Amino acid sequence: MIAAQPQTGTDTSPLLQTRKLTRILPAVVPVTLVQDVDFSVGTSEFVAITGPSGSGKSSLLYLLGLLDRPTSGEVLIEGCGTADLSSAEMASMRLAKIGFVFQFHFLLPEFTALENIMIPMQKLGRLSAHAQLEHATGLLVDLGLEDFLHRRPAQLSGGQRQRVAVARALANSPDLILADEPTGSLDSAATEQVFESLQAIVETQKTTVVAVTHDMDLAGRMQRRVHLVDGRIDYDRVQS
Amino acid sequence: MLLLRIASTHVRNRLRQTIVSTLGVALGVGFSVAMASLMEGSQRDFMTTLIEAIPHVEILDEKRNPAEQPATALYDAVAFHGLRPLEDLRGIRNPTEAIASLREWIDGDFAQRLSGQSVLRYSGQDIGMTLVGVVPGRELKVSKIREDMRAGSFEALDATANGLVIGRKAAERLGAELGDTVTLTSANGIAKRFKIVGLFHTGITTSDEGLAYAPLKAVQILLEKPDIINSISVRLADINDATRIAARAERQLGYKAVSWEEANEGLMEAFVVRNAIMYTVVGAILVVAGFGIFNIVSTIVHEKARDIAILKSLGFPETDIQQIFVLEGLVIGVLGAIAGCGLGFGLSSYLATVKFEVTTDIEMTRLPIHFSYVHYVLACLLALFSSGIAGLIPARKAAKLNPVDIIRGAT
Ligand SMILES: Nc1ncnc2c1ncn2[C@@H]1O[C@H](COP(=O)(O)OP(=O)(O)O)[C@@H](O)[C@H]1O
Ligand SMILES: [Mg+2]
Numbered sequence: 001m002i003a004a005q006p007q008t009g010t011d012t013s014p015l016l017q018t019r020k021l022t023r024i025l026p027a028v029v030p031v032t033l034v035q036d037v038d039f040s041v042g043t044s045e046f047v048a049i050t051g052p053s054g055s056g057k058s059s060l061l062y063l064l065g066l067l068d069r070p071t072s073g074e075v076l077i078e079g080c081g082t083a084d085l086s087s088a089e090m091a092s093m094r095l096a097k098i099g100f101v102f103q104f105h106f107l108l109p110e111f112t113a114l115e116n117i118m119i120p121m122q123k124l125g126r127l128s129a130h131a132q133l134e135h136a137t138g139l140l141v142d143l144g145l146e147d148f149l150h151r152r153p154a155q156l157s158g159g160q161r162q163r164v165a166v167a168r169a170l171a172n173s174p175d176l177i178l179a180d181e182p183t184g185s186l187d188s189a190a191t192e193q194v195f196e197s198l199q200a201i202v203e204t205q206k207t208t209v210v211a212v213t214h215d216m217d218l219a220g221r222m223q224r225r226v227h228l229v230d231g232r233i234d235y236d237r238v239q240s
Numbered sequence: 241m242l243l244l245r246i247a248s249t250h251v252r253n254r255l256r257q258t259i260v261s262t263l264g265v266a267l268g269v270g271f272s273v274a275m276a277s278l279m280e281g282s283q284r285d286f287m288t289t290l291i292e293a294i295p296h297v298e299i300l301d302e303k304r305n306p307a308e309q310p311a312t313a314l315y316d317a318v319a320f321h322g323l324r325p326l327e328d329l330r331g332i333r334n335p336t337e338a339i340a341s342l343r344e345w346i347d348g349d350f351a352q353r354l355s356g357q358s359v360l361r362y363s364g365q366d367i368g369m370t371l372v373g374v375v376p377g378r379e380l381k382v383s384k385i386r387e388d389m390r391a392g393s394f395e396a397l398d399a400t401a402n403g404l405v406i407g408r409k410a411a412e413r414l415g416a417e418l419g420d421t422v423t424l425t426s427a428n429g430i431a432k433r434f435k436i437v438g439l440f441h442t443g444i445t446t447s448d449e450g451l452a453y454a455p456l457k458a459v460q461i462l463l464e465k466p467d468i469i470n471s472i473s474v475r476l477a478d479i480n481d482a483t484r485i486a487a488r489a490e491r492q493l494g495y496k497a498v499s500w501e502e503a504n505e506g507l508m509e510a511f512v513v514r515n516a517i518m519y520t521v522v523g524a525i526l527v528v529a530g531f532g533i534f535n536i537v538s539t540i541v542h543e544k545a546r547d548i549a550i551l552k553s554l555g556f557p558e559t560d561i562q563q564i565f566v567l568e569g570l571v572i573g574v575l576g577a578i579a580g581c582g583l584g585f586g587l588s589s590y591l592a593t594v595k596f597e598v599t600t601d602i603e604m605t606r607l608p609i610h611f612s613y614v615h616y617v618l619a620c621l622l623a624l625f626s627s628g629i630a631g632l633i634p635a636r637k638a639a640k641l642n643p644v645d646i647i648r649g650a651t
Contacts, residue, residue, distance in 0.1 A: 058648065067553055068644045088557040095555025102647060106550050110249045120554045122242045168554075 013079025014040040015175055015208055016064060020073035023059055023231075033059035035231040036073070041210060043175070046202040048219040049212045051228035057212040058180050060228065064210065065098050065178045066090040078175075095124055099169025101179040101211075105161035107153040113140060113164045114149045120171045139167040143197050159190025166197050170205070177201065179211040183218065191215070243560055246551075247567035250540050257536045258572060264532035265576020265627065266583055269619045272522040273584025276615040278591060279518050281608035283511055290507075293384055294500055295473035296348070297486045299338075301331045302496040331468035338493055339472060346485055348476040351378035352469040354459050360406070360452065362414040362422040369406070369452045371424060373459025373469075382475040385440060385453070391418050392438030397455050404434035407448035408441045424452075426462050434458070522619065526626045529576065533569045533630035541565055541638040548638050549646035562632075562639040569631020570624065577620040584616065 017040040025031040034056045041047055049057050062068040063075060066082060075082050077097065085093065100106075107116045117136040121127060127135060140149055143163040153161050162182060169177050179198065183191040195218055201207050213219050220239065227234040251258050332338060335352045343350065354373040359366050376397040380386055385394055390408050397403045404422065416422060418436055425431045434454060442448055460466050474489075476482060482499035490497040501508060541548070548561055592609040 062644050062647075065553070067647075088559065091552070091555050091557040093555075094553065098555075100553050106546070106553075106647075108246075108547055108550060110253055119242065119246075123554070123556060123560075 013076070014042050015045075015078060016041040016210075017076040017079070018064070018073065019076070021060070021063055021070050021075060022072045023056075023063055023068065024071045032231050034063060034070075037231075037233055039226060039233060039236055041176075041208055043208060044202060044206045045208045045210075045224060046199065046222045047208070047210045048222040048225045049210060049228065050214075050216070050219050050225060051234070053214075055228040056231035057228055059231070061178050061180050061210070061212055064176075065100055066093055067100075095120060096172055097175050099171070099174040099177040101162070101165050101169050101177065101182045103181040103184040105153060105158075105165045107161060107164055107168070109153050112150045112152055113145065113156065113167075116153070116164060117168045117171050120168065124172050126172070136167075136171065139170055140164070142200075143167050144193070157190070158186050159193055162186060162190065162194050163197060166194065166201075170201065170207070173205070173207075175208060177207055177209045179209060181212050181214060183213065183215060191218070195221075243564050244567055244571075247564045248571055250544060250564075251568050251571050254536065254540065257539065258575075261529075261532035261536045261572050262576045262579060264529040265526075265573055265623050266579035268525040268529035269577050269580020269623050270583030270587055272525055272619040272622070273581065273615045274587040274591065275518060275522065276619070277584075277588040277609045277611060278607060279514065280612065280615070281610035283514070284610050285608035290504065291479055291500060294503065295351075295382055296476040296479050296482045296500050297474040297489065297497055298503070299332070299472040299474070299489055299493060299495050299497045301470040303494070304490075304496050331465055331470045332472070332493075332495060333468055335467070335469040335472070341492065342472070342474070342489060346474065346476070346489070347478070348474050349378070349381040351375060351382040351473045351475075352456070353379075353471045353473065354456060354463065354465060354469045355471070356426065356459070356463045356465075358424045358426050358452075358462065360410070360414070360422055360424055362416045362420065365414050367410060367414065367450070369410070369424070369450055371452050371454060371459055371462070373456040373463075374453055375456050376453075379453070382473045388440040388442045390439050390441045392436070394438055394440075394453070396437035397453065400435060400437050401455060402432065402434045402458055403437040403455065405438035405440060405453040406436060407451060408439040409445070409448040410450065410452075411436065411439055413449065424454075424462060426464070428464055430462055430464065432458065432462050522622065526619075526622045529623065530626035530630040533572050533627045534633060536572065537565055537569050537631045538634040538637075540568060541634045544638075545641060545646050548641050549643035552641075552643040553647070558639040561641075562635045565635030565638050566628060566631040569627045569629075569635070573624045573627025573631075576627070577623045580623065581616050581620065584619065585611075 018037050021034055021037040022032075023034040025033060037060060049060065051057050059068070063070050066075065066085075070083075077093065082090065082093070094100075107113075108119065111119065114133075114136055117139060118132050121132040121136065137149065140146060143166060145160060145163055145167070148156055148160055148164075153164070156164065166177075166182070169179075177198070182198070183194050186194060198209050198211060202209050211222070219225055222239065224236070224238045226236045331354070339350050339352060352375060356371055358369050358371045360369045374397070376394055380394060389405075392405070394405055397405060404424075411417065414422070416436060418439060421433055421435050423431055423433055440448070456469070460468065474485075476485065479500070483501055486497040486499035486502065551561060551564075552558075588609050588611065591607050594607050596605060
């Protein structure tokens with residue numbers, strides 16, 4: 001295992017970088033989820049992660065988003081190593097810099113769309129209460145949800161929920177959004193809406209989106225595609 | 241604030257369960273408060289009766305340790321054999337001086353007594369009596385004998401040099417009545433005639449059958465102890481000072497001085513035990529209430545595993561997750577404690593109005609209830625402690641949940 005020296009971030013450091021990232025589940029027969037993944041992502045990129053089912057796409061995303069710790073190797077964010085961070089430090093990193101969108105909407109069922117978006121803002125506490133409300137409303141309006149601000153997740157369609165989830169991922173203006181099959185459970189019309197909203201984020205907000213997808217059509221429309229097979233990078237190419 | 245909002249949302253959405261566990265806490269707090277009020281009320285009631293009836297400090301003609309033998313003072317020996325203590329006329333000498341010296345620094349009333357054994361004879365019958373020589377005016381200030389008088393009066397002892405007050409039961413046994421003259425004989429064989437000027441009834445058989453009061457002078461003559469007494473009873477303005485005053489009086493006079501607390505040591509210990517039992521029961525009730533809270537918070541943690549994963553993925557640290565569920569326990573605990581205080585107040589107010597008749601007495605008796613905010617504060621603190629712990633156990637489990645496992649499992 002290579003012990004990476006903690007580095008100080010510079011302007012030239014990529015937003016996200018991995019070094020020989022490996023995750024093995026300890027068991028009687030250990031399961032390798034991700035192995036020796038080396039890649040880096042810069043600002044304002046739109047990256048697709050593809051690969052067959054069980055190839056380790058989700059596992060890689062959890063490692064990139066600091067939800068899981070690697071067995072060996074390291075994730076660097078803006079050039080800073082994350083191996084030595086405590087779980088509380090990892091949490092505050094997630095809060096301020098990373099937004100997640102999962103296949104399943106994962107909204108808090110007891111809160112309205114607006115409240116769901118404001119919860120991470122309140123936790124971070126960077127904006128005043130008034131500014132939070134304004135920002136959250138703006139995010140929902142941008143995603144075409146102005147009529148559903150006060151609806152609970154159960155009162156929304158699948159596509160609407162997923163767009164609320166995208167809005168929530170954007171709540172604290174993160175540098176990086178990680179999406180795990182965000183359109184996996186949606187019909188083609190809703191898929192198109194969610195995809196376009198992610199694309200708009202990359203274009204207008206200089207935010208990087210790394211999205212796992214099964215949909216080859218969508219993957220083909222992204223700038224770059226990283227293909228995984230058995231937890232390893234099979235190819236990583238920039239598309240026109 | 242945010243955490244509290246999330247916590248109370250969880251709790252609100254399980255209204256029925258919340259009400260049930262809140263009721264559990266409320267009943268626990270309510271019954272604890274009512275029980276504590278009743279226990280303390282009865283203890284205070286009993287103490288008041290006791291303190292009214294007995295001297296607060298009693299100075300006796302005894303020493304705590306046997307008197308030092310003159311020989312010990314003269315020779316440097318460890319022990320002497322074959323020596324008998326010096327025969328001495330027992331009693332407190334110079335009572336006037338002793339009382340005057342106490343009066344200088346003690347705020348209260350004093351009454352001196354000389355008691356001894358004698359035989360009362362009337363119409364050919366004899367009964368053994370403890371004869372107490374008193375200064376009536378003073379005795380009335382330190383004892384409750386006036387309330388026990390059934391015929392004649394205690395003050396009449398002042399007017400009649402050889403007056404006698406005895407128990408009504410003793411008089412009935414002898415067939416004597418108010419105004420009759422009886423003969424008292426001391427252990428030394430001296431006899432003197434006394435006139436019954438009062439009859440009392442205390443309800444305590446040994447007193448009612450075997451106690452007689454007479455003027456101090458007459459008793460000193462009968463017992464051949466001129467200007468000697470054998471006890472000084474003190475009734476203090478402030479009874480809480482009794483122990484300190486007794487100790488100081490004992491040092492000053494050299495006689496044994498017993499405070500009411502020392503005299504009733506066994507009783508005081510019994511109260512301590514009683515309170516210990518009470519607090520154990522209160523604790524047990526609140527532990528049971530705690531189980532209710534543990535149950536609901538555990539259920540919420542189980543049902544909310546996905547929300548926990550969401551909050552963690554959003555960037556809430558483990559400490560926040562733990563706090564949310566501890567707060568849920570506390571929210572129920574606080575609601576229960578508030579309701580419980582109301583319940584406890586209502587219950588003890590109701591108990592205070594309950595009257596019942598005691599067969600031997602004509603008066604109606606009420607349950608003695610003592611209202612004190614201490615009971616409420618204590619019960620609430622215990623309830624909050626118990627609900628905090630009950631929330632903490634599942635909350636720690638919640639904080640440890642691995643979000644990745646839950647997110648994977650959700651698809
Ligand atoms: N807790 C686990 N125990 C055993 N195998 C697991 C566990 N989690 C994931 N796996 C396996 O690891 C592999 C990678 O999983 P995942 O990252 O979810 O793949 P993908 O998202 O590409 O479908 C899969 O074969 C999956 O079955
Ligand atoms: Mg997956």
